[in-house]
Amino acid sequence: MNKDAAATRLLLVGAARRRFAFDGYRATTVRDIAADAGVNVALINRYFVSKEGLFRACLDRAAGGLQPDIRNLDRVLDDLVDHVVSSPTDEDSMQLLLLVRSTGDDRVDVIRRETLRHHAERLTAAAVPDRAGSPDDALLVRAQIALSVVLGMTMMRTATRVEPLASADEALLRAPLRAALHALLVL
Structure with a gap:
């Protein structure tokens, strides 16, 4: 993909994330998103196939802080804690939303659950x-609790x-959060 295409994709994802977060999935139109991004609406279908595909791309980007290196738990814990x-931002609040x-849209709710799982x-x-x-259910539940801790702290610090x-100072948060995540993920 060339630089212009990559830049356009980023513009569309950014505009869509704002719209989906503030207006909701149903109320958001692809025309609104394209107008916000300053591009032709046909580019949404070109790059994402559909509004649903664009929503999936937004969720993937929103969960970007949850992208662990699957071979290094210490690094995963450090990345999640970091x-x-x-510093919490409005961007974090939007991602959390x-x-x-x-959404009231069953397919979008399925996409959200699939992403978090x-x-x-x-x-x-x-x-x-x-x-x-596949992981056993007990370990998967523990990992979902760990994600809940991460999302809950993000919500309490941002939204x-x-x-x-x-x-709170980072130094005050870092050790107890890492200890909680470690306790959940290390058997």
Whole structure:
């Protein structure tokens, strides 16, 4: 893909994430997204096939902080902790809205659940890299709890700005969060 195409894809994903987060999936039109991005609406179909495909791309990008290197649990834990304790931004709030907002569209809700399950499965692969096949349910539940901790802290630090957690120093947050995630993911 050339630079212009990659840049256009990023513009579309950014515009779509804002629309989906603030207006919801149903109320958002591909024309609105294209207008916000300043591109022709046909490019959505070219790059994402459909509005649903664009939503999936937005979720993949929103969950980008949850993309573990499946062979190194220490790195995964460090990356997750870094993501949560780094300065919270409005971007984090918008990403969180994409992951938790009810859409009223069954297919979009399935995509959201699939995305979150996929990331939990990747966490289980990091926790037990030598295990072949699907994770057992107990480990998958533990990974989903770990994701819930990450999403919950992100929500409390960004969307709701609950104090003193929202403005807590990184040093105060880092050790207990890492310990909690480690306890959940190490058998």
